Amino acid sequence: SAHRIDIVTIFPSFFDVLDVSLIGKAREKGLLDLRVHDLRDWTHDRHRTVDDTPYGGGAGMVMKPEPWGAALDEILGDDAVLVVPTPSGEVFRQPMARELAQEQQLVFACGRYEGIDQRVIDHYAAVGRVRLVSIGDYVLNGGEVASMAMIEAVTRLIPGFMGNPESLVEESHEDGLLEYPIYTKPAVWRGLEVPPVLLSGNHGAVAAWRREQSIERTRERRPDLLSD
Numbered sequence: 612s613a614h615r616i617d618i619v620t621i622f623p624s625f626f627d628v629l630d631v632s633l634i635g636k637a638r639e640k641g642l643l644d645l646r647v648h649d650l651r652d653w654t655h656d657r658h659r660t661v662d663d664t665p666y667g668g669g670a671g672m673v674m675k676p677e678p679w680g681a682a683l684d685e686i687l688g689d690d691a692v693l694v695v696p697t698p699s700g701e702v703f704r705q706p707m708a709r710e711l712a713q714e715q716q717l718v719f720a721c722g723r724y725e726g727i728d729q730r731v732i733d734h735y736a737a738v739g740r741v742r743l744v745s746i747g748d749y750v751l752n753g754g755e756v757a758s759m760a761m762i763e764a765v766t767r768l769i770p771g772f773m774g775n776p777e778s779l780v781e782e783s784h785e786d787g788l789l790e791y792p793i794y795t796k797p798a799v800w801r802g803l804e805v806p807p808v809l810l811s812g813n814h815g816a817v818a819a820w821r822r823e824q825s826i827e828r829t830r831e832r833r834p835d836l837l838s839d
């Protein structure tokens with residue numbers, strides 16, 4: 612049964628890029644059922660209004676609950692997970708990507724403006740599964756870029772999706788360490804040589820060298836990963 616991913620956004624054309632590359636092929640092969648929805652299709656006024664001023668005052672606009680409710684009632688299946696990118700969410704890391712890749716349906720709700728009326732989150736958390744997810748501690752203008760990043764991280768983990776699954780094993784963050792340095796031909800480039808161990812044919816020595824490089828690089832760049 613194909614995995615289904617829905618995206619609800621006021622900028623549907625943003626996701627046209629998902630017709631190409633591996634995701635495009637997975638869709639052609641029927642591995643992935645990806646649908647992009649324009650939130651404005653669930654409005655009924657002439658201006659297709661999706662936002663309004665915030666109760667309690669303050670700058671900016673808030674996304675109205677009615678269009679979201681109408682859209683999500685139609686789109687969410689019984690076992691779907693509603694994923695809402697937000698700076699105030701739990702941090703998205705590879706373990707969450709693996710979890711989400713097991714789900715049959717993911718629905719990404721792309722917020723804009725100052726965000727979505729809280730009652731939308733509260734309602735769907737009461738009747739189903741909702742995950743508020745941050746991709747990092749910075750502010751974007753909307754959930755579209757964050758959704759794209761998560762969709763790429765998740766879909767590449769779907770069985771049969773990637774050509775050569777073994778390339779999934781030795782990934783950064785798959786073993787909790789950063790990736791070792793990688794090289795290809797030529798053996799010397801601009802006077803820079805490939806580490807000789809990699810040309811030695813000694814697979815044990817190569818594996819040991821790579822492990823040491825991963826540890827050293829993680830200690831240097833991401834000591835926080837070593838304290839886990």
Ligand SMILES: COC(=O)COc1cccc(COC(=O)c2cn[nH]c2)c1
Nearest residue numbers: 697698722726727745746747751753754
């Ligand atoms: C309840 O959730 C909402 O209302 C979401 O609303 C918004 C409003 C503006 C921007 C975003 C996009 O998320 C991020 O900026 C983000 C995610 N990760 N790091 C930065 C979402």
